[in-house]
Amino acid sequence: MADSPAVPFAASSRRPPLLPLDDAIAQLLAKARPALPSELVSTFDADGRVLAEDLVAGLTVPPRDNSAMDGYALRVADCAAPGALLKVAQRIPAGTVGTPLLPGTAARIFTGAQIPEGADAVVMQEDTAAIAEEGGLGSVRVEIVPAAGQWIRRAGEDVASGDVVLRKGERLTPAALGLAASIGFDRLPVARKPRVALLSTGDELVMPGEVAPAAMKPGAIYNSNRFFMRALLHRLGCEVHDLGIVPDRREATVEALREAAEHNDLIITTGGVSVGEEDHIRAALQALGEIDLWSLSMKPGKPFAYGSIPRSGRGDAQGHCHVTGLPGNPVSSFLTFLMLVRPFLLTLQGASRVTPEPVRMRADFDWPRADKRREFLRARRNAQGGLDLFGNQSSGVLTSMVWGDGLVDNPSGQTIRAGDPVEFIPLAALLS
Known part of the structure; x- marks a missing residue:
């Protein structure tokens, strides 16, 4: 306008x-x-601030296929039936890179570790039985028939290089700060x-x-x-x-x-x-x-x-x-x-979303006095999935704002009968 x-x-x-x-x-x-x-602030201090520029990823997350579980990386072809016995040829903690996996062998692998070349599944350790052998890593009996790709996080399944991961105008949340850090941002451009x-x-x-x-x-x-x-x-x-x-x-x-x-x-x-x-x-x-x-x-x-x-x-x-x-x-x-x-x-501050969306809910109260002005009635959700109304809607009764968990947005000239659908704005959305 x-x-x-x-x-x-x-x-x-x-x-x-x-x-x-x-x-x-x-x-x-x-x-x-x-x-x-705008100004640059530490990512640690940017919670609740409004992003002033798009954030573009300069890398892929995760950068390589990695394990979603502690267990064993193996070839599905080596486990056609339950009870397959495989030699454990290597151990791959997170942060290290293994060697190509040979047929008939498995790699002991830990959550977050890169999947070795040749492996196409991970079996969690709860579905295996380790067999110790003197002078080596032993063997493992695989109790299930694994599916190709199970428990593998694929490269780029979170973020691909070049993606806009956070857009200008977003209000930053704790999750958004973690996402920004995951692509290497230690400072963020935000509105003053x-x-x-x-x-x-x-x-x-x-x-x-x-x-x-x-x-x-x-x-x-x-x-x-x-x-x-x-x-x-x-x-x-x-x-x-x-x-x-x-x-x-x-x-x-x-x-x-x-x-x-x-x-x-x-x-x-x-x-x-x-x-x-x-x-x-x-x-x-x-x-x-x-x-x-x-x-x-x-x-x-x-x-x-x-x-x-x-x-x-x-x-x-x-x-x-x-x-x-x-x-x-x-x-x-x-x-x-x-x-x-x-x-x-x-x-x-340049925010792209400034008003919350109301929720359609059932009124469990009567409001027989229509007003010529648009009314905001203090209410709260009940165990039956409807809304109860605070008994005193006076503008001086601050108790109503503590008791209520939202506002009924009632149009001018509108009465309400129990059972009617009404527009409800949760206070949590307005107080964030």
């Missing part, structure tokens, strides 16, 4: 219509391009970590540990958003600059955003994006830059803003800094991060 022009919120007191979530995501992802520059400034607004916020529960003033709440936001950002490979709690004053908000914009790729604020007199993020963002998105057709999570702030050039980057304003209610903040900020940050 093409970028939409900035909405002139200051020119009118009328609120714009709520933006459909899919439209908001499309506009956000367009704003996240081009991706961040996004630099993200995190700040909370609200005079009611108190940090755990600073005030005991019994000493909390009326109206005060602990700042839970700051904790899960930092954890979510670290899981996405971000360099987090935590700016703490900003007072509910326009001047303080403007100054915090101005300073953060100079050295960060993205600023995330929680709270202060609604329409109350103490909500200053929108006004501060308009004073410093522009707002492109505001208010989503999403429940929970309607008060969401996206904009940008030009840099003065005092920092270490030119251009502009992205800003996302998230709601203050913890569930709303959590869900808008997962549905909007997460794909934005992955796109900023």
Whole structure:
């Protein structure tokens, strides 16, 4: 989708219509391009990073046919019936190369060792009986009739030279790091970590540990958003600059955003994006830059803003800094991060896949209250293969995010009856 022009919120007191979530995501992802520059990092340290270039194999893996078992390499033609007796002519540990296998002989071989020329099968040692003989390697009785090719790993069955083994835009996993190492990469080209400034607004916020529960003033709440936001950002490979709690004053908000914009790729604020007199993020963002998105057709999570702030050039980057304003209610903040900020940050890193595929599942609950907004209901899978719903779907009940293991993506205007198929997004896919 093409970028939409900035909405002139200051020119009118009328609120714009709520933006459909899919439209908001499309506009956000367009704003996240081009991706961040790349850097080389140790393969040991690249877990979760986004690959910036295709990785091409410069060798074949495995380079030669090798044994998948400890046992005996032999010729199938020498074992036409169970009980064939073969002379053990050589011993081949992994890392050594044997000599060509003569008819009527076998080679004692170990897992990973190269198959000697002439052998066309490996029999595991459990299907043999070793016969010791003085002054040599002895003989072996083969108790089965082997099949040609059994227990042999073929050269190139994992990787062929010239293969693209990992593609640009992939998020690296532990398995991917092992695969990269198997073709000789000790360093990998990845997108630079996004630099993200995190700040909370609200005079009611108190940090755990600073005030005991019994000493909390009326109206005060602990700042839970700051904790899960930092954890979510670290899981996405971000360099987090935590700016703490900003007072509910326009001047303080403007100054915090101005300073953060100079050295960060993205600023995330929680709270202060609604329409109350103490909500200053929108006004501060308009004073410093522009707002492109505001208010989503999403429940929970309607008060969401996206904009940008030009840099003065005092920092270490030119251009502009992205800003996302998230709601203050913890569930709303959590869900808008997962549905909007997460794909934005992955796109900023050049990731090729930024949203998980939902799973079709059976609802084992009733949801009779259709809403005009698209809803994300906290649910979890049950032993019967269906979904149970958390009893309180309020945007302030963070317990629902701990109890649930996923979200029911319910379209606007849609009721749900027990037995209906619904779209379910596992939280594991969103939190990886």
